[in-house]
Amino acid sequence: GEDVEQSLFLSVREGDSSVINCTYTDSSSTYLYWYKQEPGAGLQLLTYIFSNMDMKQDQRLTVLLNKKDKHLSLRIADTQTGDSAIYFCAESSTGGFKTIFGAGTRLFVKA
Amino acid sequence: DTEVTQTPKHLVMGMTNKKSLKCEQHMGHRAMYWYKQKAKKPPELMFVYSYEKLSINESVPSRFSPECPNSSLLNLHLHALQPEDSALYLCASRELAGGNEQFFGPGTRLTVL
Numbered sequence: 001g002e003d004v005e006q007s008l009f010l011s012v013r014e015g016d017s018s019v020i021n022c023t024y025t026d027s028s029s030t031y032l033y034w035y036k037q038e039p040g041a042g043l044q045l046l047t048y049i050f051s052n053m054d055m056k057q058d059q060r061l062t063v064l065l066n067k068k069d070k071h072l073s074l075r076i077a078d079t080q081t082g083d084s085a086i087y088f089c090a091e092s093s094t095g096g097f098k099t100i101f102g103a104g105t106r107l108f109v110k111a
Numbered sequence: 112d113t114e115v116t117q118t119p120k121h122l123v124m125g126m127t128n129k130k131s132l133k134c135e136q137h138m139g140h141r142a143m144y145w146y147k148q149k150a151k152k153p154p155e156l157m158f159v160y161s162y163e164k165l166s167i168n169e170s171v172p173s174r175f176s177p178e179c180p181n182s183s184l185l186n187l188h189l190h191a192l193q194p195e196d197s198a199l200y201l202c203a204s205r206e207l208a209g210g211n212e213q214f215f216g217p218g219t220r221l222t223v224l
Contacts (some may be wrong), residue, residue, distance in 0.1 A: 031211045042115075042201055043154065069135040088153055092211045097142065097167055099213060101153035 002026040004102035006089050006091065010096040018076040020105045021091030029091040032065060034074045037086045037104070046074075046087075076107075084109045115216035117202050123222045132219045134185040134202030142166075143185040144203040145177060145215065146223060147196075154201055160185060161207060192223045 003025045012018045024032070033071040035043040044104050049056045049063045049072075056063045062075040076083055115136045124130050134143065142161045146154035159167035160179040174196075176188040185202055199220055203213040 033212060035215075040199075040220070042117075042217040043203075045212055045214065048212055074198075086151075094211070096161045096211070097161065099211070100155060104153055106151075 002091070002100045003087055004091055004100050006087075006102040006105045007035065008103065009106050009108070010024070012079050013110050014079060014081055016079055018074075018079045018083070018107055018109075020074045020076075020087050020089075020107065022072040022074075022102055023070055024072065024089070024091050024100075025068070026091060026093065026100070028093045029070075030094040031092045032063075032072050033088075033090040033092075034061075034063065035090060035101075037088065037090040038083075043088065079107075079109050081109045081111055083107060115202055115204055115214050117179075117200075117216035117219050119219060120217070121220045123224065124189065124192065125224050128192075129188070129190045131189065132187040132200055132202075132221075134187075134216055135183055136204040136214070136216075137183055138204065139182075139206065140204035140214070141207045142164060142205050143179060144201075144205075145185070145187050146203065147203040148199040148201055148218070158187075163182070164206075189221075192221075194223050197221055197223045 006022045034046045060077045064073045069089040086104040088104045092099045131192045146158040148154045157171045158177045163179045178186040201218045202216040205213045
């Protein structure tokens with residue numbers, strides 16, 4: 001069945017880069033997403049990438065997709081304390097209603 | 112208007128109470144979702160409506176009753192809940208043509224006593 005896996009924790013120092021990794025199993029995945037959730041809040045869509053792309057950059061965020069290995073990563077440059085949150089990797093297929101979420105990676109940013 | 116709103120923000124109810132959660136979006140999205148999220152877990156899909164019709168019910172107990180009165184509104188009626196139903200309830204919407212990305216509301220924090 002479909003599955004999305006992420007490491008549970010990542011700790012970085014303020015100003016360093018953070019890299020959050022994700023693997024997925026569904027080869028028909030068309031869209032891959034990164035959501036951010038701060039404590040007590042809903043999920044905020046940070047960025048997404050189509051499966052026919054290798055990379056997408058948006059300001060401090062860089063998404064890399066290795067479709068062969070079904071591996072997705074999110075790099076946050078110059079990580080700030082405000083980036084401390086849970087980051088969910090997710091995937092969906094064209095025409096499908098469901099989005100499959102990973103367990104989330106909790107990012108701690110030390111000042 | 113590019114947001115999904117949910118009311119109330121917090122709700123405390125007893126196991127014999129009847130209450131409703133409300134969700135609204137004005138982005139013209141024709142798919143709307145209810146998710147349940149327990150602490151430190153990903154969201155779990157409960158229901159999906161497309162064009163105001165129930166498309167997916169993920170075997171949710173009947174004490175949760177969804178309703179989609181029009182294309183902008185989504186309700187979740189609650190009755191005879193259990194303490195283990197305490198969670199963050201998230202609403203989301205997406206357009207059915209174009210991108211698959213879902214936009215989430217801030218959630219309702221529900222506590223069942």
